[in-house]
Amino acid sequence: MQQRQLIIFVLFITVTYATQINYFDAQAYAQFIPDPITIFANSIQLWINVTDCPPPSCECKVKANVTSDNDIYTVEFLPTKPNIGFANISDLQSNTLYSYTLSCVGTDQTMTRNFRTDYGRPSAPQNITVKLDSKRLTLFWLPPLKPAGPIHNYKLNIDLQLIIDNIPNNQFSYTVIEDYIYGQKHVFFLQACNIDRQKHSDK
Template structure:
Protein backbone atom coordinates (compact mmCIF):
# COMPACT_ATOMS: atom_id res chain seq x y z
CA UNK A 1 0.00 0.00 0.00
CA UNK A 2 2.79 2.36 0.90
CA UNK A 3 4.45 1.57 -2.44
CA UNK A 4 1.33 2.54 -4.36
CA UNK A 5 1.12 5.84 -2.47
CA UNK A 6 4.77 6.61 -3.33
CA UNK A 7 4.16 5.95 -7.02
CA UNK A 8 1.06 8.15 -7.06
CA UNK A 9 2.90 10.94 -5.22
CA UNK A 10 5.76 10.75 -7.72
CA UNK A 11 3.35 10.92 -10.64
CA UNK A 12 1.61 13.89 -9.03
CA UNK A 13 4.89 15.76 -8.61
CA UNK A 14 5.80 14.99 -12.25
CA UNK A 15 2.47 16.24 -13.56
CA UNK A 16 2.49 19.53 -11.66
CA UNK A 17 6.07 20.20 -12.75
CA UNK A 18 5.65 19.35 -16.49
CA UNK A 19 7.14 21.93 -18.89
CA UNK A 20 4.54 24.34 -20.17
CA UNK A 21 4.86 26.28 -23.46
CA UNK A 22 3.26 29.69 -23.02
CA UNK A 23 4.46 31.57 -26.12
CA UNK A 24 6.04 30.78 -29.48
CA UNK A 25 6.18 33.22 -32.40
CA UNK A 26 8.37 35.45 -34.57
CA UNK A 27 8.21 38.45 -32.24
CA UNK A 28 8.69 39.07 -28.54
CA UNK A 29 5.84 38.31 -26.19
CA UNK A 30 5.48 41.96 -25.20
CA UNK A 31 5.54 44.39 -28.12
CA UNK A 32 6.74 47.72 -26.76
CA UNK A 33 6.40 49.99 -29.80
CA UNK A 34 5.75 49.65 -33.53
CA UNK A 35 6.36 46.55 -35.60
CA UNK A 36 8.87 44.38 -33.76
CA UNK A 37 8.53 41.38 -36.02
CA UNK A 38 11.67 39.32 -36.48
CA UNK A 39 10.78 38.17 -39.98
CA UNK A 40 13.36 39.01 -42.63
CA UNK A 41 13.82 37.88 -46.21
CA UNK A 42 16.48 35.29 -45.35
CA UNK A 43 16.00 34.68 -41.62
CA UNK A 44 13.35 34.40 -38.93
CA UNK A 45 13.95 34.81 -35.20
CA UNK A 46 11.51 32.79 -33.06
CA UNK A 47 10.85 33.70 -29.43
CA UNK A 48 9.56 31.36 -26.71
CA UNK A 49 8.27 31.56 -23.16
CA UNK A 50 8.16 28.33 -21.17
CA UNK A 51 7.54 27.68 -17.46
CA UNK A 52 7.72 24.84 -14.96
CA UNK A 53 10.55 23.21 -16.83
CA UNK A 54 11.27 19.65 -15.78
CA UNK A 55 14.07 18.95 -15.64
CA UNK A 56 15.68 22.35 -15.19
CA UNK A 57 17.10 24.34 -16.82
CA UNK A 58 14.60 24.67 -19.71
CA UNK A 59 15.59 22.91 -22.91
CA UNK A 60 13.72 23.45 -26.20
CA UNK A 61 14.47 23.22 -29.89
CA UNK A 62 12.83 24.14 -33.23
CA UNK A 63 12.39 21.86 -36.24
CA UNK A 64 12.08 23.47 -39.67
CA UNK A 65 9.88 21.73 -42.19
CA UNK A 66 11.68 20.94 -45.41
CA UNK A 67 15.18 21.69 -44.12
CA UNK A 68 17.76 19.09 -43.19
CA UNK A 69 20.35 19.39 -40.47
CA UNK A 70 20.44 19.64 -36.71
CA UNK A 71 17.48 21.20 -34.86
CA UNK A 72 17.79 24.82 -33.78
CA UNK A 73 18.13 25.04 -30.00
CA UNK A 74 16.56 27.86 -28.02
CA UNK A 75 19.07 30.21 -26.36
CA UNK A 76 17.54 31.27 -23.04
CA UNK A 77 18.33 34.74 -21.73
CA UNK A 78 20.58 35.30 -18.71
CA UNK A 79 18.41 36.14 -15.71
CA UNK A 80 15.30 34.95 -17.57
CA UNK A 81 15.71 31.20 -17.87
CA UNK A 82 12.17 30.76 -19.18
CA UNK A 83 12.51 33.20 -22.11
CA UNK A 84 14.70 32.68 -25.17
CA UNK A 85 14.95 32.61 -28.94
CA UNK A 86 16.35 30.75 -31.95
CA UNK A 87 17.51 32.41 -35.18
CA UNK A 88 16.76 30.39 -38.33
CA UNK A 89 18.98 31.49 -41.23
CA UNK A 90 19.59 30.60 -44.88
CA UNK A 91 15.90 30.90 -45.76
CA UNK A 92 14.46 31.87 -49.15
CA UNK A 93 12.54 35.15 -49.49
CA UNK A 94 8.75 35.14 -49.95
CA UNK A 95 8.57 31.46 -48.92
CA UNK A 96 6.24 29.74 -46.43
CA UNK A 97 7.93 27.64 -43.72
CA UNK A 98 6.60 25.49 -40.89
CA UNK A 99 8.34 25.77 -37.49
CA UNK A 100 7.70 23.26 -34.70
CA UNK A 101 8.74 23.87 -31.07
CA UNK A 102 9.62 20.90 -28.87
CA UNK A 103 10.62 21.04 -25.20
CA UNK A 104 11.90 18.40 -22.80
CA UNK A 105 9.60 17.42 -19.98
CA UNK A 106 6.35 17.66 -21.98
CA UNK A 107 4.54 16.20 -24.96
CA UNK A 108 3.15 19.61 -25.77
CA UNK A 109 4.35 21.11 -29.06
CA UNK A 110 3.61 24.35 -30.89
CA UNK A 111 3.71 24.92 -34.65
CA UNK A 112 3.82 28.20 -36.54
CA UNK A 113 3.54 28.62 -40.32
CA UNK A 114 5.40 31.80 -41.23
CA UNK A 115 6.25 33.33 -44.59
CA UNK A 116 9.55 35.11 -45.05
CA UNK A 117 9.58 38.76 -46.13
CA UNK A 118 10.16 40.03 -49.67
CA UNK A 119 13.81 40.21 -50.60
CA UNK A 120 16.15 41.77 -53.14
CA UNK A 121 15.21 40.69 -56.69
CA UNK A 122 17.67 39.78 -59.39
CA UNK A 123 18.13 42.46 -62.10
CA UNK A 124 15.73 42.71 -65.04
CA UNK A 125 16.78 40.35 -67.82
CA UNK A 126 16.97 40.59 -71.62
CA UNK A 127 17.45 44.36 -71.90
CA UNK A 128 17.11 45.31 -75.59
CA UNK A 129 16.99 48.49 -77.71
CA UNK A 130 14.77 48.96 -80.75
CA UNK A 131 14.85 51.96 -83.11
CA UNK A 132 11.33 52.60 -84.42
CA UNK A 133 10.79 55.61 -86.71
CA UNK A 134 13.77 57.41 -85.18
CA UNK A 135 12.48 56.78 -81.64
CA UNK A 136 14.45 54.49 -79.34
CA UNK A 137 12.53 51.94 -77.26
CA UNK A 138 14.05 50.14 -74.26
CA UNK A 139 12.54 46.74 -73.42
CA UNK A 140 13.24 44.16 -70.72
CA UNK A 141 11.92 40.98 -69.07
CA UNK A 142 10.97 40.34 -65.45
CA UNK A 143 13.75 39.29 -63.06
CA UNK A 144 14.47 35.58 -63.09
CA UNK A 145 14.39 35.58 -59.25
CA UNK A 146 11.86 38.24 -58.17
CA UNK A 147 12.07 37.44 -54.41
CA UNK A 148 8.51 38.74 -54.09
CA UNK A 149 5.94 40.65 -56.16
CA UNK A 150 7.85 43.30 -58.11
CA UNK A 151 6.59 46.73 -57.02
CA UNK A 152 8.21 49.00 -59.62
CA UNK A 153 11.16 49.53 -61.97
CA UNK A 154 13.64 52.39 -61.79
CA UNK A 155 15.28 53.58 -65.03
CA UNK A 156 18.18 56.05 -65.30
CA UNK A 157 19.17 57.33 -68.76
CA UNK A 158 22.66 58.88 -68.97
CA UNK A 159 22.92 61.45 -66.18
CA UNK A 160 19.22 62.35 -66.08
CA UNK A 161 17.10 61.97 -62.98
CA UNK A 162 15.84 58.41 -62.39
CA UNK A 163 12.40 57.45 -63.66
CA UNK A 164 11.13 55.42 -60.70
CA UNK A 165 7.38 55.33 -61.35
CA UNK A 166 7.43 52.47 -63.86
CA UNK A 167 4.86 49.93 -62.50
CA UNK A 168 5.47 46.21 -62.13
CA UNK A 169 3.68 45.36 -65.40
CA UNK A 170 5.60 47.95 -67.45
CA UNK A 171 8.27 46.16 -69.49
CA UNK A 172 9.31 48.91 -71.94
CA UNK A 173 10.03 52.62 -72.13
CA UNK A 174 9.93 54.92 -75.17
CA UNK A 175 12.40 57.82 -75.38
CA UNK A 176 10.43 60.87 -76.53
CA UNK A 177 13.06 62.66 -78.65
CA UNK A 178 14.33 61.48 -82.04
CA UNK A 179 17.54 59.49 -82.06
CA UNK A 180 20.58 61.26 -83.55
CA UNK A 181 23.20 59.07 -85.21
CA UNK A 182 26.27 58.69 -83.05
CA UNK A 183 24.45 59.48 -79.78
CA UNK A 184 25.28 57.08 -76.95
CA UNK A 185 22.67 56.07 -74.40
CA UNK A 186 23.81 54.55 -71.12
CA UNK A 187 21.03 53.17 -68.95
CA UNK A 188 20.74 51.64 -65.49
CA UNK A 189 17.62 49.57 -64.86
CA UNK A 190 16.70 48.05 -61.48
CA UNK A 191 13.69 46.15 -60.14
CA UNK A 192 12.35 46.98 -56.67
CA UNK A 193 10.25 45.25 -54.03
CA UNK A 194 8.69 46.94 -51.00
CA UNK A 195 8.93 44.69 -47.93
CA UNK A 196 6.61 44.44 -44.94
CA UNK A 197 8.52 47.23 -43.19
CA UNK A 198 7.74 49.53 -46.13
CA UNK A 199 11.38 49.55 -47.22
CA UNK A 200 12.37 49.56 -50.90
CA UNK A 201 14.65 46.64 -51.73
CA UNK A 202 16.10 46.91 -55.26
CA UNK A 203 18.29 44.78 -57.51
CA UNK A 204 22.01 45.43 -57.96
CA UNK A 205 22.43 48.49 -60.20
CA UNK A 206 25.82 47.25 -61.44
CA UNK A 207 24.11 44.24 -63.00
CA UNK A 208 21.42 46.28 -64.76
CA UNK A 209 23.56 48.45 -67.03
CA UNK A 210 23.37 48.57 -70.84
CA UNK A 211 24.62 50.86 -73.63
CA UNK A 212 23.24 51.70 -77.07
CA UNK A 213 24.96 53.60 -79.89
CA UNK A 214 24.46 53.56 -83.66
CA UNK A 215 27.24 54.71 -86.02
CA UNK A 216 26.85 57.96 -87.98
CA UNK A 217 27.54 56.15 -91.32
CA UNK A 218 26.03 52.98 -92.69
CA UNK A 219 27.26 50.36 -95.17
CA UNK A 220 24.93 49.52 -98.10
CA UNK A 221 23.66 45.94 -98.08
CA UNK A 222 25.31 43.39 -100.37
CA UNK A 223 24.19 43.71 -104.01
CA UNK A 224 23.30 47.39 -103.71
CA UNK A 225 25.34 50.34 -104.87
CA UNK A 226 25.33 54.00 -104.12
CA UNK A 227 25.17 56.75 -106.76
CA UNK A 228 27.66 59.59 -106.30
CA UNK A 229 26.20 63.05 -106.07
CA UNK A 230 27.68 65.69 -108.42
CA UNK A 231 27.81 69.21 -106.96
CA UNK A 232 26.20 72.01 -108.96
CA UNK A 233 28.61 73.14 -111.69
CA UNK A 234 30.88 70.22 -111.12
CA UNK A 235 31.81 67.33 -113.40
CA UNK A 236 32.47 63.68 -113.01
CA UNK A 237 35.51 61.89 -114.38
CA UNK A 238 34.77 58.59 -116.12
CA UNK A 239 36.52 55.56 -114.80
CA UNK A 240 38.57 53.43 -117.22
CA UNK A 241 38.47 49.69 -116.49
CA UNK A 242 41.81 47.99 -115.77
CA UNK A 243 43.67 46.93 -118.95
CA UNK A 244 41.96 49.46 -121.20
CA UNK A 245 43.20 52.79 -122.50
CA UNK A 246 41.65 55.86 -123.99
CA UNK A 247 42.72 57.31 -127.45
CA UNK A 248 43.11 61.04 -127.97
CA UNK A 249 43.28 62.67 -131.42
CA UNK A 250 46.84 63.61 -132.69
CA UNK A 251 47.10 67.17 -134.03
CA UNK A 252 49.97 66.14 -136.44
CA UNK A 253 47.81 63.74 -138.43
CA UNK A 254 46.79 65.16 -141.88
CA UNK A 255 43.27 64.42 -143.08
CA UNK A 256 42.99 62.25 -146.24
CA UNK A 257 41.31 65.09 -148.23
CA UNK A 258 44.47 67.23 -147.86
CA UNK A 259 46.63 64.46 -149.35
CA UNK A 260 44.43 64.20 -152.48
CA UNK A 261 44.58 67.96 -153.00
CA UNK A 262 48.38 67.98 -152.91
CA UNK A 263 48.59 65.12 -155.44
CA UNK A 264 46.24 67.01 -157.79
CA UNK A 265 48.43 70.12 -157.67
CA UNK A 266 51.56 68.01 -158.26
CA UNK A 267 50.23 66.31 -161.40
CA UNK A 268 48.82 69.60 -162.74
CA UNK A 269 52.21 71.27 -162.57
CA UNK A 270 53.90 68.28 -164.22
CA UNK A 271 51.51 68.30 -167.25
CA UNK A 272 51.73 72.04 -167.70
CA UNK A 273 55.50 72.62 -167.38
CA UNK A 274 56.71 76.01 -168.46
CA UNK A 275 59.91 75.90 -170.51
CA UNK A 276 62.16 78.69 -169.95
Protein backbone atom coordinates in the same frame (compact mmCIF):
# COMPACT_ATOMS: atom_id res chain seq x y z
CA MET B 1 3.20 1.77 34.95
CA GLN B 2 2.72 1.13 31.25
CA GLN B 3 4.90 3.21 28.92
CA ARG B 4 3.60 4.42 25.62
CA GLN B 5 5.91 4.94 22.69
CA LEU B 6 5.27 7.80 20.35
CA ILE B 7 5.94 6.93 16.75
CA ILE B 8 6.36 9.80 14.31
CA PHE B 9 6.04 9.22 10.60
CA VAL B 10 7.85 11.67 8.39
CA LEU B 11 6.47 11.91 4.89
CA PHE B 12 8.63 13.44 2.19
CA ILE B 13 6.75 14.70 -0.83
CA THR B 14 8.58 15.69 -3.96
CA VAL B 15 6.70 18.15 -6.13
CA THR B 16 7.64 18.23 -9.79
CA TYR B 17 6.51 20.70 -12.38
CA ALA B 18 6.13 20.02 -16.09
CA THR B 19 7.48 22.59 -18.50
CA GLN B 20 4.69 24.54 -20.18
CA ILE B 21 5.10 26.06 -23.65
CA ASN B 22 3.03 29.24 -23.75
CA TYR B 23 4.19 31.03 -26.89
CA PHE B 24 5.97 30.23 -30.16
CA ASP B 25 5.87 32.75 -32.99
CA ALA B 26 7.93 34.96 -35.30
CA GLN B 27 6.97 38.04 -33.36
CA ALA B 28 9.06 39.26 -30.45
CA TYR B 29 7.45 38.39 -27.12
CA ALA B 30 9.56 40.96 -25.26
CA GLN B 31 8.17 44.47 -25.30
CA PHE B 32 11.55 46.17 -25.70
CA ILE B 33 12.12 44.92 -29.25
CA PRO B 34 11.62 47.99 -31.52
CA ASP B 35 10.21 46.04 -34.49
CA PRO B 36 8.23 43.06 -33.17
CA ILE B 37 7.80 41.27 -36.51
CA THR B 38 10.89 39.10 -37.02
CA ILE B 39 10.26 37.55 -40.44
CA PHE B 40 12.71 38.65 -43.13
CA ALA B 41 13.49 37.64 -46.71
CA ASN B 42 16.28 35.20 -45.85
CA SER B 43 15.91 34.65 -42.11
CA ILE B 44 13.39 34.21 -39.31
CA GLN B 45 13.78 34.86 -35.58
CA LEU B 46 11.42 32.63 -33.59
CA TRP B 47 10.44 33.71 -30.07
CA ILE B 48 9.19 31.48 -27.24
CA ASN B 49 7.79 31.81 -23.74
CA VAL B 50 7.82 28.91 -21.28
CA THR B 51 7.01 28.38 -17.61
CA ASP B 52 8.28 25.84 -15.08
CA CYS B 53 11.46 25.35 -17.06
CA PRO B 54 14.05 26.63 -14.57
CA PRO B 55 17.47 27.80 -15.76
CA PRO B 56 20.17 26.71 -16.27
CA SER B 57 18.75 23.23 -16.90
CA CYS B 58 15.98 24.54 -19.16
CA GLU B 59 16.58 23.58 -22.76
CA CYS B 60 14.38 24.08 -25.81
CA LYS B 61 15.04 23.34 -29.47
CA VAL B 62 13.42 24.25 -32.78
CA LYS B 63 13.42 21.65 -35.57
CA ALA B 64 12.87 22.39 -39.25
CA ASN B 65 10.09 20.22 -40.69
CA VAL B 66 11.43 19.68 -44.22
CA THR B 67 13.00 16.63 -45.79
CA SER B 68 15.99 18.53 -47.17
CA ASP B 69 16.80 20.36 -43.94
CA ASN B 70 16.87 18.49 -40.64
CA ASP B 71 18.60 21.32 -38.82
CA ILE B 72 17.89 21.79 -35.13
CA TYR B 73 18.27 25.25 -33.60
CA THR B 74 18.93 25.81 -29.90
CA VAL B 75 16.81 28.44 -28.15
CA GLU B 76 18.79 31.19 -26.40
CA PHE B 77 17.11 32.54 -23.27
CA LEU B 78 17.35 36.19 -22.25
CA PRO B 79 19.57 36.79 -19.18
CA THR B 80 17.04 39.15 -17.60
CA LYS B 81 13.96 37.13 -18.61
CA PRO B 82 14.90 33.43 -18.37
CA ASN B 83 11.45 32.27 -19.46
CA ILE B 84 11.72 34.12 -22.81
CA GLY B 85 14.02 32.95 -25.57
CA PHE B 86 14.61 33.02 -29.31
CA ALA B 87 16.12 30.96 -32.12
CA ASN B 88 17.75 32.50 -35.20
CA ILE B 89 17.20 30.68 -38.50
CA SER B 90 19.11 31.91 -41.55
CA ASP B 91 19.98 30.98 -45.16
CA LEU B 92 16.31 30.76 -46.17
CA GLN B 93 14.67 31.44 -49.52
CA SER B 94 12.51 34.55 -49.86
CA ASN B 95 8.71 34.27 -50.17
CA THR B 96 8.85 30.59 -49.16
CA LEU B 97 6.72 28.65 -46.67
CA TYR B 98 8.60 26.92 -43.81
CA SER B 99 7.44 24.80 -40.88
CA TYR B 100 9.10 24.54 -37.45
CA THR B 101 8.39 22.55 -34.28
CA LEU B 102 9.38 23.63 -30.77
CA SER B 103 10.16 21.10 -28.03
CA CYS B 104 11.52 21.54 -24.50
CA VAL B 105 12.97 19.27 -21.82
CA GLY B 106 10.55 18.33 -19.06
CA THR B 107 7.47 17.99 -21.25
CA ASP B 108 6.05 15.97 -24.12
CA GLN B 109 4.27 19.07 -25.35
CA THR B 110 5.36 20.42 -28.73
CA MET B 111 4.20 23.37 -30.79
CA THR B 112 4.37 23.66 -34.59
CA ARG B 113 4.11 26.85 -36.61
CA ASN B 114 4.24 27.65 -40.33
CA PHE B 115 5.88 30.84 -41.56
CA ARG B 116 6.38 32.41 -44.98
CA THR B 117 9.54 34.44 -45.44
CA ASP B 118 9.24 38.01 -46.63
CA TYR B 119 9.62 39.23 -50.20
CA GLY B 120 13.23 39.45 -51.28
CA ARG B 121 15.39 41.10 -53.92
CA PRO B 122 14.22 40.25 -57.45
CA SER B 123 16.58 39.19 -60.18
CA ALA B 124 17.25 41.51 -63.11
CA PRO B 125 14.58 42.10 -65.78
CA GLN B 126 14.96 39.78 -68.77
CA ASN B 127 15.50 40.29 -72.50
CA ILE B 128 16.33 43.99 -72.33
CA THR B 129 16.48 45.58 -75.78
CA VAL B 130 16.71 49.16 -77.06
CA LYS B 131 15.16 50.38 -80.32
CA LEU B 132 15.42 53.72 -82.10
CA ASP B 133 12.23 55.14 -83.58
CA SER B 134 11.88 58.72 -84.84
CA LYS B 135 14.93 59.94 -82.90
CA ARG B 136 13.64 58.44 -79.65
CA LEU B 137 15.12 55.46 -77.84
CA THR B 138 12.67 52.96 -76.38
CA LEU B 139 13.71 50.33 -73.86
CA PHE B 140 11.84 46.98 -73.79
CA TRP B 141 12.08 44.19 -71.21
CA LEU B 142 10.37 41.19 -69.61
CA PRO B 143 9.74 40.57 -65.88
CA PRO B 144 12.49 39.00 -63.74
CA LEU B 145 12.88 35.24 -63.83
CA LYS B 146 12.99 35.22 -60.01
CA PRO B 147 10.70 38.00 -58.77
CA ALA B 148 11.05 36.98 -55.06
CA GLY B 149 7.54 38.36 -54.54
CA PRO B 150 5.20 40.69 -56.44
CA ILE B 151 7.12 43.31 -58.43
CA HIS B 152 6.17 46.78 -57.21
CA ASN B 153 7.84 49.01 -59.82
CA TYR B 154 10.83 49.43 -62.14
CA LYS B 155 13.64 51.96 -61.88
CA LEU B 156 15.73 53.21 -64.84
CA ASN B 157 19.16 54.85 -64.84
CA ILE B 158 20.92 56.05 -67.99
CA ASP B 159 24.64 56.85 -67.79
CA LEU B 160 24.44 56.63 -63.97
CA GLN B 161 21.70 59.27 -63.89
CA LEU B 162 18.28 58.43 -62.47
CA ILE B 163 15.68 58.90 -65.21
CA ILE B 164 12.56 57.47 -63.58
CA ASP B 165 11.97 55.40 -60.44
CA ASN B 166 8.25 54.68 -60.61
CA ILE B 167 7.63 52.70 -63.80
CA PRO B 168 4.49 50.61 -63.06
CA ASN B 169 4.90 46.87 -62.57
CA ASN B 170 2.70 46.11 -65.59
CA GLN B 171 4.68 48.33 -67.97
CA PHE B 172 7.48 46.68 -69.96
CA SER B 173 8.77 49.53 -72.09
CA TYR B 174 9.94 53.10 -71.62
CA THR B 175 10.62 55.80 -74.23
CA VAL B 176 13.33 58.34 -73.46
CA ILE B 177 12.02 61.89 -73.74
CA GLU B 178 15.17 63.49 -75.21
CA ASP B 179 16.05 62.98 -78.86
CA TYR B 180 18.89 60.58 -79.51
CA ILE B 181 22.11 62.07 -80.88
CA TYR B 182 23.55 59.73 -83.48
CA GLY B 183 26.90 58.24 -82.58
CA GLN B 184 26.53 58.62 -78.82
CA LYS B 185 26.76 55.59 -76.55
CA HIS B 186 24.63 55.16 -73.44
CA VAL B 187 24.59 52.71 -70.53
CA PHE B 188 21.13 51.61 -69.41
CA PHE B 189 20.58 50.19 -65.93
CA LEU B 190 17.09 48.83 -65.24
CA GLN B 191 16.06 47.50 -61.82
CA ALA B 192 12.99 45.62 -60.64
CA CYS B 193 11.84 46.64 -57.15
CA ASN B 194 9.78 44.95 -54.44
CA ILE B 195 8.20 46.38 -51.30
CA ASP B 196 8.41 43.83 -48.49
CA ARG B 197 5.70 43.25 -45.90
CA GLN B 198 7.45 45.68 -43.56
CA LYS B 199 7.20 48.40 -46.25
CA HIS B 200 10.92 48.38 -47.05
CA SER B 201 12.06 48.71 -50.66
CA ASP B 202 14.14 45.79 -51.91
CA LYS B 203 15.72 46.18 -55.34
